[in-house]
Amino acid sequence: MTKRMALSGAFLVCALAGQTASAQEAGRPATAEPQRAPSTFKSSVDVVSVSAVVRDRKGRFVSNMEQKDFIIAEGGRPRPILDFKAQADGPVKVAVLFDISGSMRVGTKAVDARQAALYLLGALRGTDQAAVFSFDTRLDRVTDFTSDMHVLEAALDHVEPPFGQTSMYDAVAQTARAVAGAAAGTGHLAERSAVVVLTDGVDTHSRLTPEQVSGIASEIDVPVYIVAVMSSVDDPEGDGARGEAQGPLPNLAHWTGGEYFVVSAPARASIAARQIIEELRHQYVIAFEASSAPGWRSLEVRARDRDLVVRARAGYMVSGTVGDTAAAR
Numbered sequence: 001m002t003k004r005m006a007l008s009g010a011f012l013v014c015a016l017a018g019q020t021a022s023a024q025e026a027g028r029p030a031t032a033e034p035q036r037a038p039s040t041f042k043s044s045v046d047v048v049s050v051s052a053v054v055r056d057r058k059g060r061f062v063s064n065m066e067q068k069d070f071i072i073a074e075g076g077r078p079r080p081i082l083d084f085k086a087q088a089d090g091p092v093k094v095a096v097l098f099d100i101s102g103s104m105r106v107g108t109k110a111v112d113a114r115q116a117a118l119y120l121l122g123a124l125r126g127t128d129q130a131a132v133f134s135f136d137t138r139l140d141r142v143t144d145f146t147s148d149m150h151v152l153e154a155a156l157d158h159v160e161p162p163f164g165q166t167s168m169y170d171a172v173a174q175t176a177r178a179v180a181g182a183a184a185g186t187g188h189l190a191e192r193s194a195v196v197v198l199t200d201g202v203d204t205h206s207r208l209t210p211e212q213v214s215g216i217a218s219e220i221d222v223p224v225y226i227v228a229v230m231s232s233v234d235d236p237e238g239d240g241a242r243g244e245a246q247g248p249l250p251n252l253a254h255w256t257g258g259e260y261f262v263v264s265a266p267a268r269a270s271i272a273a274r275q276i277i278e279e280l281r282h283q284y285v286i287a288f289e290a291s292s293a294p295g296w297r298s299l300e301v302r303a304r305d306r307d308l309v310v311r312a313r314a315g316y317m318v319s320g321t322v323g324d325t326a327a328a329r
Helices: 109-122 149-157 168-183 210-219 248-255 266-281
Strands: 003-005 047-055 070-074 077-079 081-085 092-099 129-135 139-146 192-199 224-229 260-263 284-289 295-303 309-312 315-318
Touching: 047 081, 047 295, 070 081, 070 284, 092 109, 092 139, 092 168, 092 266, 109 129, 109 149, 109 192, 109 224, 109 266, 129 149, 129 168, 139 149, 139 168, 168 192, 168 210, 192 266, 210 248, 210 315, 224 248, 224 266, 248 260, 260 266, 295 309
Parallel strands: 092 129, 092 192, 192 224, 224 260
Antiparallel strands: 003 139, 047 284, 047 309, 070 077, 070 295, 081 284, 129 139, 295 315
């Protein structure tokens, strides 16, 4: 049965947060930073885990890294690594988030988004889990996390036709929280979890900004992968490609440790789906002691080998006392 989840309006605008991390990663935005809604509780988390993907200069995954091969810097200062996980090829958990706003009715966008979702589900294994969400101005959990491919494919048939305005940033933030909640209590250092957004990239109604959503998703270490579905005429790369341009959507993806794809052909959608799942299977998870200073803490995760490129979230939030609305550093 469909569960309606009303998007919260309680998020408030906070000040710009710290500096972006991982400067060595191509495409990482440098003109704005993630933001965080005001804290409503005092954090009791002493250890922060961050997921990282490592590639060589040719774009190939590097899967033989050890703890000693990484450096974590917070605000430019190295932090000791407390724990490290390098289990390769583990199970993943993916929230597929459909844009069903009115703009998706143009051309074949809705059909193309559904096909991209099928490619994504087709890349999963029996030990993986996925859930299906949809949004216009509200978020709808179409189905909970499951490994049953028949349930997931049936859920795609129950995604409502496109209609209404778009609250994409709000929906991404709430879906990221749902993914983090589903991963809680597993006993693992971290889940290979992600939000995959299928959209045409138009937002008309969100209360949150991309920077605020980036802060929320980064805080809970949920990478956001955005698959921008568009016609070949509108595709800036001609036939679809991994998006490297800066802008609200690429920035949102990069800040959280995810990626941005432009898709205008079925073959490109299939490639993007495989790349997303393969990235999640090749994540390293690194844990370090959290800062005691409240506010946004910028992170840089890099390899000691300068020929390797590391992608990870841009930072994390240390919550203060109840009602703390101080600006992040």
